[in-house]
Amino acid sequence: MGGIERRRLLQATGLTLGGLVMPWSWGQQQQTGSTALKIPPLLAGDRREGEQRYSLRIQTGQSRFLSGLDTPTLGINGDYLGPTLRLRDGDDAVIDVDNGLSEPTTLHWHGLHVPAHADGGPHQVVQPGGSWQARFRVQQQAGTYWYHSHQIHRTGEQVYRGLAGLIVVDDDASERLALPSDYGVDDIPLIVQDRRFNEDGSFRYVSSHRDIMAGLMGDTILVNGTLDPYFEPTTEKVRFRLHNAANARTFTFAFSDGRDFQQLSCDGGFLAQPLPRTEMELAPGERCEIVVDFSDRSPVSLLSLPMAANSPNQSRGMMRRMLAANEERFHVLAIRPQSNLGRSEPLPPILTEVGSFESAGIDRLRRFELGMVMGMGRMMGRRGGGQSTAGNFFINGNAMAMDRIDERVPVGSTEIWEIHNDTMMMHPFHIHHGQFQVYRRNGQPPTPHERAYKDTVKVGPGETVQVLMEFQHFADPELPYMYHCHILEHEDDGMMGQFVVE
Ligand SMILES: [Cu+2]
Structure with a gap:
């Protein structure tokens, strides 16, 4: 039974929860990797x-x-x-x-x-x-x-x-490293998205207020535009370029047999050394490269697990129910190694040297408060006398306006941008202009898996994250760069601002 027939059956039999059709997904079906x-x-x-x-x-x-x-x-x-x-x-x-x-x-x-x-x-x-x-x-x-x-x-x-x-x-440095790098053979992009469909096969985009507030969640996973995909490794080790390209859903990637893998990178560069992991939580916009060993030749599946109950990115209060989709488990990719695997080099113990922007000296701290309208127009995070009334989402009390420059940054400076999330759900914060370093998360140094260059950082409900930004190039007092939430419905509905480097 296909997804649409199944959904129609659920609707017909009234199997609903709180007025919503029970979420159905390919991930909850037995996957064939067809x-x-x-x-x-x-x-x-x-x-x-x-x-x-x-x-x-x-x-x-x-x-x-x-x-x-x-x-x-x-x-x-x-x-x-x-x-x-x-x-x-x-x-x-x-x-x-x-x-x-x-x-x-x-x-x-x-x-x-x-x-x-x-x-x-x-x-x-x-x-x-x-x-x-x-x-x-x-x-x-x-x-x-x-x-x-x-x-x-x-x-x-x-x-x-x-x-x-x-x-x-x-x-130059990456070309010297002995990493799987044969694109499409042992270096595999995985553009992971969730989508939902109308009965005629068309995509069903935003159809309710909830789709905007929670961000649009689909019930069907596509990987590189493939539904129910399989991949057959031909080498012992495979490098996957994991990319959360969903509009709003956070994925927690893991393998069905719990095997570990090596994390090589964050969004914009290598970690100092490969880091063994068993799970990798990626918010919309985030990427990470991993290397997985298939020399046991066992078939295995790449999954997205329900968000951990103790994840700092779990929604709070009423948003937890709105974001029940985060509790779903998905099948992402069936992996069936061939019987005769080509040999792969051992991973290099050192990948790069990650320098610190801090050594340049910090010129200034800028604060960004993320806010959203909750319930009957009650404002969260609208302190600071914001002027704008458009949209449900704000940064420093303002919804995005194309004709307003929110911040002016002197070229040549190094700054701490402090992002505080005053809402009940996580927002992945993305800054244009280049890569930053996560400096402090709630006053603590970041965990090892965030210690490299990033351009998108998860800021969980109630969290304060500081990132270090360098603005060495590209002075232009007229044309702005953006900073915004990478839940695209939030971005489109106001959670974005503009800065110039001058
Ligand atoms: Cu957001």
Whole structure:
């Protein structure tokens, strides 16, 4: 029985809980791993006159996720999602973007350290039928980044329909490391998203106030746009580039047999050394590279576990019920190693040296208070005399306004940005302009798995997180960068602000 038939049956039999249809998901079914995992094509660019040039066309498409039903989707150089851009540190990159949609859109390079004019944020709109060119020098540590629509008030829906893709950055140091790096063979991107469908096969985006307040949760997992995928390792070790590309759902990745794996990186760079883990909690926007050993040749599944009861990211109070979706368990990927596995090198004991921005001296502390409307218009976190009345979400009392610059940062400075979450749910906070370091979490140094460069950080309910930011480049007093919650419905509904580096 397919998901839609099952849901219809539940509705018909009145199996509902608190007025809501009981959540049903593929993850709760016996998984077969019926479809080979799709691997997004690699786009390495063309070398012309000393520049690395890439062409991206944003288009509408049709995708077949459910048997016998077509889903209208959006994609980049394809029907759903986009190619994996391969960039190299030090290259001069030129990316041509054409918009084949009938609505405006943008493409933002999430995590890349680029000038504001090349950032692809809400001010770099590509009109229908129009084009935009991003030019920047890649100044980036090796890592897994991504790109996605950042159209004001439309980011959530455009990403949901498919406007996202991965970016892989290489540098001198990463090329010297003996890590699995054969893309599509032992270096595998996993773009993980939850989606839900209407009975005609179309995606069902926001349909209630709850979808906005909790963020949009789906009941069906797609990995690289594949429903119920399997992957067959051909080597002893496989590196997965885990990417939470969901609009709102936090995944807790783990293997069905509890095996451990090695965490190599955070969002924007390697950890100092591989870190053994058995679970990895990633919020929307976060990435992490892991290496898993399959030399026992046992079939195993990658799962997303229910959020741990003691996770600092668990929702509180009434939000806990609204976010019951966080308690679901999902099957993500069936893994069936081939019988004859190619040998893999042992992992290098040291990956990189992670320096500290703190050594540059700290010029200033800036405070950001996350707030949302709760219940009958009761404001949470609206201290500080905010002016704006639009939207349900705020930072420092204000909802996002395109014509208001919220912060002005002097170029050359190093700052602590302190984010305090005065709401009852976790918000993953993302800052444009480049990578930061987690400095303190509730006054304590971060745990080892956050000790590398990041661009998106989970701030649990009631938590205060300090990050260290360096603003060494790209002074532009006019064009702002964004900071925002990466639950896309929250971002679209106001939880975003703008800063210039000047
Ligand atoms: Cu949020």
